[in-house]
Amino acid sequence: MNQVNLGTYAVNTWCPGCGNFAILNAIKAVLLELNAEGTPFENIVLVSGIGCHAKIVDYLNINSFYSIHGRAVPAAEGIKLANPNVKVIGFAGDGDAYGEGIEHLIFAAKRNIDITMLIHNNRVYGLTTGQYTPTSPLGYKGRSTPAGTTELPLNPLELMLASGASFLARGTSHGLELLKKVIKEAILHKGFSLVDILQVCVTYYNMYEYYDKRVYEIKDHNVGDSNQASNKIREWDYNTDSPIALGVFYQKEMPTFRL
Amino acid sequence: MSLDDFSILIGGKAGFGIDKSGTVIGLIFNQLGYRVYIYRDYPSLIRGGHTFSIIRLAKEKIATHKNKIDFLLALNHDTFNLHKERLKDSSVIIYDSDSVKLEGLNPKIQAIGIPITKLVKNENASEIMRNTCIIGALAKACGIKWELLEDIFRKEFSKELDLNLKIARQGYDQTKELTKIAPLPQAVLPLSTGNQALSLGLIKGGLKAYISYPMTPTSPILHFLAEVAPDYNLKVIHPESEIGAILMALGFSYMGEKSAVGTSGGGFCLMTEGLSLAGMSELPIVIIVGQRPGPSTGLPTYSAQADLHFVLNAGQGEFTRFIVAPGDTEEAYYWSLQAMNLSWKYQIPAIILTDKNLGEGYFNFDLSSIPEVKAEAPLLWDRKSPYQRYLNTENGISPLAFAPAKDAIVKVNSYEHDEFGITTEDPKLTVLMQEKRLRKKEYLAKELEGLEAVKVYGNRDSSVGLLCWGSNKGVCVEAAKNLGLKVIQPLVMEPFPIKQFQQALKGVKKLICVEDNATAQLTRLIKTFGFNVDQNISKYDGRPFSLDELEERIRGLIK
Numbered sequence: 001m002n003q004v005n006l007g008t009y010a011v012n013t014w015c016p017g018c019g020n021f022a023i024l025n026a027i028k029a030v031l032l033e034l035n036a037e038g039t040p041f042e043n044i045v046l047v048s049g050i051g052c053h054a055k056i057v058d059y060l061n062i063n064s065f066y067s068i069h070g071r072a073v074p075a076a077e078g079i080k081l082a083n084p085n086v087k088v089i090g091f092a093g094d095g096d097a098y099g100e101g102i103e104h105l106i107f108a109a110k111r112n113i114d115i116t117m118l119i120h121n122n123r124v125y126g127l128t129t130g131q132y133t134p135t136s137p138l139g140y141k142g143r144s145t146p147a148g149t150t151e152l153p154l155n156p157l158e159l160m161l162a163s164g165a166s167f168l169a170r171g172t173s174h175g176l177e178l179l180k181k182v183i184k185e186a187i188l189h190k191g192f193s194l195v196d197i198l199q200v201c202v203t204y205y206n207m208y209e210y211y212d213k214r215v216y217e218i219k220d221h222n223v224g225d226s227n228q229a230s231n232k233i234r235e236w237d238y239n240t241d242s243p244i245a246l247g248v249f250y251q252k253e254m255p256t257f258r259l
Numbered sequence: 260m261s262l263d264d265f266s267i268l269i270g271g272k273a274g275f276g277i278d279k280s281g282t283v284i285g286l287i288f289n290q291l292g293y294r295v296y297i298y299r300d301y302p303s304l305i306r307g308g309h310t311f312s313i314i315r316l317a318k319e320k321i322a323t324h325k326n327k328i329d330f331l332l333a334l335n336h337d338t339f340n341l342h343k344e345r346l347k348d349s350s351v352i353i354y355d356s357d358s359v360k361l362e363g364l365n366p367k368i369q370a371i372g373i374p375i376t377k378l379v380k381n382e383n384a385s386e387i388m389r390n391t392c393i394i395g396a397l398a399k400a401c402g403i404k405w406e407l408l409e410d411i412f413r414k415e416f417s418k419e420l421d422l423n424l425k426i427a428r429q430g431y432d433q434t435k436e437l438t439k440i441a442p443l444p445q446a447v448l449p450l451s452t453g454n455q456a457l458s459l460g461l462i463k464g465g466l467k468a469y470i471s472y473p474m475t476p477t478s479p480i481l482h483f484l485a486e487v488a489p490d491y492n493l494k495v496i497h498p499e500s501e502i503g504a505i506l507m508a509l510g511f512s513y514m515g516e517k518s519a520v521g522t523s524g525g526g527f528c529l530m531t532e533g534l535s536l537a538g539m540s541e542l543p544i545v546i547i548v549g550q551r552p553g554p555s556t557g558l559p560t561y562s563a564q565a566d567l568h569f570v571l572n573a574g575q576g577e578f579t580r581f582i583v584a585p586g587d588t589e590e591a592y593y594w595s596l597q598a599m600n601l602s603w604k605y606q607i608p609a610i611i612l613t614d615k616n617l618g619e620g621y622f623n624f625d626l627s628s629i630p631e632v633k634a635e636a637p638l639l640w641d642r643k644s645p646y647q648r649y650l651n652t653e654n655g656i657s658p659l660a661f662a663p664a665k666d667a668i669v670k671v672n673s674y675e676h677d678e679f680g681i682t683t684e685d686p687k688l689t690v691l692m693q694e695k696r697l698r699k700k701e702y703l704a705k706e707l708e709g710l711e712a713v714k715v716y717g718n719r720d721s722s723v724g725l726l727c728w729g730s731n732k733g734v735c736v737e738a739a740k741n742l743g744l745k746v747i748q749p750l751v752m753e754p755f756p757i758k759q760f761q762q763a764l765k766g767v768k769k770l771i772c773v774e775d776n777a778t779a780q781l782t783r784l785i786k787t788f789g790f791n792v793d794q795n796i797s798k799y800d801g802r803p804f805s806l807d808e809l810e811e812r813i814r815g816l817i818k
Contacts, residue, residue: 010681042663047510050673057670058681063662065513066672066682067506068536074503078510078518079662081494082468086514086663104506107499259494 010058019173019199024056026179044087047076049096052127053120056091070101073108076115094121098134098156109163109192111257116186117194124205137239153238160194167193168250172211173200191256218247260349263318265329270311270338273304280390281312285621286411288316289450292443297621298324303559309337322587322622322733326805332393333359353396373433384422391423395430402439451624453617454479456588457595464599465634467516468494470504475559476615477521477549501526505533512542515661521547524566531573534608538578540671541606545598550614552801561801562615564729564775570610579700581609582753586732588624596632603637605699616803617730647678655698704754712756713763716746723817724767728781731773734804757788769793
């Protein structure tokens with residue numbers, strides 16, 4: 001196994017062009033940077049749920065807990081509480097974290113526990129072949145909703161802000177530099193951090209062009225101001241066409257969960 | 260009334276402090292050398308309804324109650340009405356004459372009425388203090404020295420101690436001495452609930468984290484461990500749900516910290532995906548399942564033994580698990596310690612199956628009678644060979660390493676995986692790893708042969724055997740003693756101790772199985788190993804067997 005590039009012998013089974021590659025490349029780069037800055041690799045534990053996103057832990061030669069659908073968050077919390085000196089980075093999909101495991105996410109944010117959640121939000125169930133998720137737009141036609149959904153999507157960042165998360169950001173799988181930057185900031189943040197990553201599923205919901213036209217990087221924004229953060233987060237509701245902000249929305253030092 | 264064995268019932272509405280009073284009464288007599296058992300009966304509500312405790316006191320160690328009582332302490336009319344059938348000619352009733360009317364009372368019964376409501380009002384005390392008055396009256400009626408009562412009160416009441424003492428004293432002074440209960444010439448044994456004994460066993464077993472969502476009848480474990488957490492360096496967490504609880508606990512296990520979760524059937528339903536994850540990822544975990552009657556919400560504050568097959572079969576897939584059903588406080592202590600050891604040795608989930616009767620009942624706890632057992636360290640990585648979390652070994656047990664470990668990358672996985680922990684769908688590897696995990700059961704079963712996984716009591720020559728498990732142990736052992744029968748109690752339910760069980764059955768021609776469920780779950784379990792039960796005594800009204808009731812039902816079968 002090659003520790004320098006952090007890869008493993010596992011054969012990568014993501015579809016060609018999958019947005020997950022960008023997240024894998026970004027996290028590798030961030031972990032190498034963190035290591036160069038003094039964090040030993042053994043002090044990092046990765047946790048994943050189940051879904052395409054979760055394969056990322058097989059592709060990284062780092063301690064990992066490949067958990068079950070929706071439950072990456074509580075497993076990550078247990079690891080952090082067992083040893084507060086380790087950095088715990090959780091990966092989850094949108095169906096995983098915003099659907100099946102939403103209660104854990106809300107409570108982790110409420111506790112402001114010092115873990116990082118990176119959400120591979122492709123707004124579709126990939127591994128189960130294209131059903132709608134909590135962030136799919138109104139009218140989304142999938143195999144479980146052939147006539148189109150009649151429910152509005154959730155704005156996960158708005159929910160997380162209301163729940164008490166102390167670091168909230170958004171990235172995309174097109175735009176590696178920004179993605180690396182926000183992931184690193186999220187990991188270094190002390191408290192509950194979440195990055196909603198608009199990761200594109202090329203097979204079931206290819207949104208590259210849609211996102212490329214609308215994304216912009218947040219500028220002139222006070223990340224410590226929850227009202228500004230709230231306004232910026234509500235600019236795009238994951239449904240209607242509007243500019244899509246990328247970068248850090250909110251960051252505040254707050255007491256973290258302890259025992 | 261026999262001073263060697265008598266019972267007190269105290270009753271009133273929930274919110275009257277009945278539960279606390281039962282404990283205080285138990286402690287008073289316990290200090291006199293009496294052995295104590297307390298059955299606590301309360302409905303699922305916060306105020307109102309009818310709640311009562313039966314405190315049975317005897318010279319010998321006991322773990323069951325009798326239907327008939329010697330003292331009835333009635334704080335309201337319901338208590339008198341609902342329990343007057345339990346009174347004998349020689350019984351005594353002490354009651355609040357402001358709220359109880361003794362209609363239809365057997366004239367032979369001595370009645371001591373005290374205007375407790377008025378008395379408490381005159382002291383500007385809260386209604387809940389009526390129970391201290393009636394405890395004072397009981398103590399005097401039994402000829403117990405005031406000093407002993409005062410001593411117990413000082414230990415048990417932190418709030419308004421002086422007022423409580425003043426009110427108790429009035430009850431004491433207004434009552435005449437009816438009998439003189441003298442101290443018994445034997446050592447005082449501490450009183451403990453099954454939940455407390457189990458908690459102490461876990462602590463002794465090296466518990467570092469306890470994570471639980473409140474649910475009767477195991478919430479007292481959460482409360483107890485949260486209370487003592489600073490003393491034992493424990494991390495005690497009440498998370499968002501039982502799913503969160505077991506996943507957090509597995510996070511602790513992954514990091515090498517011994518963890519446990521506690522719940523009842525409904526919460527265990529939510530835990531089953533985590534249970535199966537523990538099986539696949541080979542993460543140790545101790546799970547306490549305190550049974551109560553189902554299905555669904557059922558009777559939340561009562562007891563049952565209806566989840567045996569549930570815990571035996573819960574979780575998708577096939578994996579090795581350890582299940583033990585202790586029958587008293589000593590077994591709860593010993594086997595929770597063992598459960599922790601075995602869970603870590605074999606890297607498997609260990610389930611401790613209890614119920615409300617054991618968990619919340621009070622028993623004497625005799626630590627000196629428990630075989631010596633210590634917390635054991637699990638098999639650890641030698642730091643030499645390249646680390647593989649799921650190294651395939653002869654007995655299936657892979658050496659453990661925990662993050663952060665220099666030179667070891669620790670990967671656990673819910674998917675089928677290779678020895679390093681990377682996901683696989685390879686058919687050969689799938690078979691190899693499945694067999695590795697299941698192989699641990701053979702070694703666990705062998706190790707259990709060296710432990711007392713099946714116990715035998717009573718008349719070993721009797722051809723009639725009473726088969727029981729869990730909290731029915733106490734009542735069965737005492738009934739068997741009175742009727743000259745043999746008792747067989749399997750403690751380990753999985754892997755089932757077939758050899759020991761076979762040995763225990765030697766000489767038994769008629770086997771009667773006593774269970775608190777409607778479908779004879781243990782009977783069904785042992786049938787799969789070729790053992791047959793001749794007759795069943797089942798109870799599924801949520802209440803424990805009383806000694807009289809069980810004896811009567813046994814007599815009906817062995818005539």
